[in-house]
Amino acid sequence: MTIQLPTYFIGHGGVSILFKPGYEPVHRDLREIGKEIKRMNPDGIVVTCGHFQSENDTIQVNLKEPTEVWHDLSPAWKSTFPHVFDYQYAHKSSRALGEKVLSHLKAQGIKAEGTERDLDHGVWVPFKLMFPEGDELEIPILEVSTYAGNDLTAHIQLGRALSKLGGNILLIGSGMLSHNLAATREQSMDTTIPRYLEAASSEALAAATIAERNEQFLALQRYEGWEGAHPTEEHVLPLYVTLGVGQEMKEYKVFNKDQYIVGQSYFSFRLGALP
Template sequence: MRRLPSLFLSHGSPMMALEPSPARDFLAGLSARLPRPRAILVVSAHHDAQFEGGRATVTASSAPPTIHDFSNFPQALFDMRYPAPGDPALAQRTVDLLAAQGLAVAADPDRGLDHGAWVPLSLVYPKADIPVVQLSIASHASPEWHYALGRALAPLRDEGVLLIGSGSITHNLRALFSARLPIDAPAPAWVTDFTDWVAGHMAANAVDDVLHAVERAPHGRDNHPTMDHILPLFVAMGAGTEADGLHAARLHASTTYGLLAMDVYAFGEGAARL
């Protein structure tokens, strides 16, 4: 079986499921560039183990419900469902891999898929016919912990599992709500300086710098007042790191509402050919 890459998707606003945008168009065509996985493991910024006892949590339902974890959006968004099956066996495999590396993890038989998982997946795999398991971040834990989480899960890439980190390469909601920019507004320099710095250090295989981009990159804290939406990037990096480095490829770069950068990355040998 061909080794799959790992991916980082910027999921932006839940409205990406309904509103036209370059990022939406890109995600809608992404599956055609990938080998079809047998299952998907998504690490979502909206599933945070900090609030669940401080350990990683993996969904173990055979039929995970669609979670509408947002408010003040059109009814059409609340009417959407993503009825992908779960994969309890993959959930247990995930638990075993993480536990073998000394990482605290628990299975949750009831939790469903939040919008960080189902919104982008509804575009990439709209038929919802591939089993999906979701894994939490732990926003109180370090970037290195999340990178180690990904490294522990790397064997799944050889087992037909597509590992996806779903967050946002920039995520300052206070600035977003204050600015109230149109969806196609150009990005200001404080956004593009950060995303270009990350892209450059990815290309240079500077893993430690990327793990500490919020402290080291220009306007890092402006783009990430909290760490939750960049942590899935580090898991995807860890899962996709090969013996000779990241092999990072920036597959897409655009912005929505000026301030939400929608970068998509692939990691692993062959990522640049996607």
């Protein structure tokens, strides 16, 4: 009998969470997620990420093997914190897994194509914390893009298609519930927007039915502070993919609640029970 694995949405943060003080609580919860995943022992991990967005209505699947750490950071980091370009994350990739996912998506009626890219920081930063040195993953990590634009329902449908992949493959969305870097740089003290979104998301996860859960999450896009959380919406799209993957999963667990700063939230959750 095949046991259905749960799915995760992870608030991934930027490279600064690896070395700046004050992120220890975020580290602890990401490490807890990593331990859960290690206990599940999946054969591979497929990730949709806020740093991998298609330019159109065609989903892209990474077929590159091997992949390297991509230091996809602003040039300003070269003068401020140059050591971050030395960060590495030992990992495996799999063209075979990519081809399997690509074929599956096409069979599900999803327009998809292969591409080749390295592992962006929306994956290697949280994975470096979830699986630190000495407890590395020994399974491949595969990135799949989101769509262009901000059609949240389309991303739920993408998640539903991915949920039918089969096999012992774990599906993860990596993004942020609130991602406004301009607000973060301004360093005001107003955390109204991320606090509201975290409270609304907690309420949605506790909804009586999965249909109500989806509707409440979709309603967030109509919140008056939505643009203040997402000047561009690429970082929240993986959350809706996760909702689609968890279309039949009522149980949930929240991680990194109340771990927000101005403009950003590290709110994360699991849908489904641990096997």
